[in-house]
């Protein structure tokens with residue numbers, strides 16, 4: 001997952017008067033000790049932005065050389081304050097500070113919704129003659145952003161567009177906040193937790209009856225659903241997890257879908273998907289539907305076989321006939337892991353002893369050193385929580401600082417509950433601006449499973465995209481790219497961990513870590529393709545639901561979900577409400593969830609260059625200089641062509657579906 005700023009193209013300017021290259025200085029995160037400090041910083045940003053807009057509107061020069069850098073300066077001014085605040089909203093332990101950072105973002109979004117309708121700036125933009133391809137792409141993206149914010153609409157429609165944008169910002173925040181601050185706990189006796197590793201529940205608080213109170217954090221809820229022998233225990237935890245957000249979030253999601261539909265209609269589009277996809281690689285919902293249908297065709301038989309196998313395991317365990325056996329949603333992970341263990345002698349838990357969290361972080365950092373020639377130097381700057389860490393990213397060849405990277409890895413109350421990377425600030429070679437990114441996860445302190453190591457590497461892939469970016473404009477820096485391409489650099493790295501040469505790097509960073517036995521890794525490599533039919537079909541389902549929610553017909557989110565899920569092999573579970581915590585589609589991935597499958601086509605293609613040489617500095621450097629350095633300033637297809645030396649294709653992706 002990648003958290004980019006909505007309507008990221010554009011904005012700000014204390015630097016509007018000073019666009020000469022400055023000396024690159026490492027970034028430091030602001031430390032706020034009160035909401036009042038947040039508000040004061042926010043006031044400064046808002047004043048600067050208003051001044052900057054006024055100066056921009058007073059310009060008469062229409063040469064690209066003057067206008068485009070100043071537009072980017074507005075964006076940078078916003079990012080200076082709102083970039084770190086967006087991360088703090090997700091991780092800061094103090095609710096008053098989180099609330100203040102959220103309020104600040106709403107103030108910025110309101111400014112942006114109005115600024116992007118400025119007739120004067122829009123007019124200036126249309127007169128710019130771009131000097132080269134980078135300026136041309138930035139100009140086009142900027143004109144698109146102004147157009148999509150309503151710069152060309154009549155005044156009465158402009159007002160409604162602004163109101164809708166503001167309401168969408170507010171509701172998206174609310175949706176995420178409800179999930180983040182969820183306090184649901186489920187009580188279990190020790191007997192009910194049979195099968196669940198004791199380290200998951202042993203230290204949990206207990207209720208007055210002595211039952212263990214387990215919350216929704218992934219290192220807790222995940223193992224209960226995957227391991228509890230008692231099906232009622234699995235079911236209770238599954239229902240709690242899929243009840244998060246509740247009817248309040250369902251109502252919010254419904255409002256978001258209606259507002260996005262109305263927004264698209266203002267621009268003459270039948271659906272929000274039509275409105276949104278025209279700016280993506282996919283271009284139209286029809287192209288996505290076609291792609292999704294091809295993917296489903298490729299895995300549908302395999303999905304049937306996967307379920308038949310799991311039913312066999314359940315039938316044997318319950319000593320009943322296979323025909324009468326159904327895999328329930330809370331059975332899926334339980335029987336998947338049972339089958340994986342039986343077929344491949346692999347159990348995710350086995351890996352925790354080999355992958356301690358600190359060593360795992362050092363391991364992924366060292367991979368980047370080997371592949372991309374960069375070092376990560378721990379920095380002692382004060383941060384928002386004792387668990388958070390800062391690293392200065394340094395270029396090994398020149399010893400020059402490149403960026404800052406922040407990591408916050410363990411679950412705690414009120415923290416963002418998934419794994420994601422926040423692009424705190426983007427690079428701009430124009431002003432010597434160095435980027436920064438924040439990687440947030442919820443790992444188990446006892447060690448990682450191989451899947452959790454994969455998740456860490458995925459988010460680290462986003463972070464590398466952010467911190468190794470060297471774009472001219474911050475607006476196009478790092479992960480400020482099209483949403484259906486943004487996952488490719490992170491997904492690409494996911495399968496590095498199955499290569500024994502790669503895993504051997506662990507011993508370079510952790511002398512006391514035991515190496516993963518070669519035979520276990522070989523078995524894990526085979527096991528990772530197990531149940532791919534089920535897994536890819538699930539991604540297909542999420543993507544299809546998202547497209548339908550934002551498609552031609554108005555939909556009530558829960559009704560649509562129940563209807564669509566009823567047609568899947570496990571059916572719909574009465575009372576469950578998964579859309580109420582499906583944060584992707586409430587915010588940045590609305591009508592864009594298909595990106596995970598779409599980006600995977602690019603990721604698989606990128607991997608072909610690393611075949612048999614996953615630690616090649618030569619290939620790594622080429623990748624860094626093309627794909628990573630260029631962020632969004634060059635079209636994805638062109639970047640992949642530059643890197644691979646041939647046009648991109650989907651052969652590797654479809655081959656992987658059959659592995």
Ligand SMILES: [Zn+2]
Pocket residue numbers: 001002458459462487490
């Ligand atoms: Zn991602």
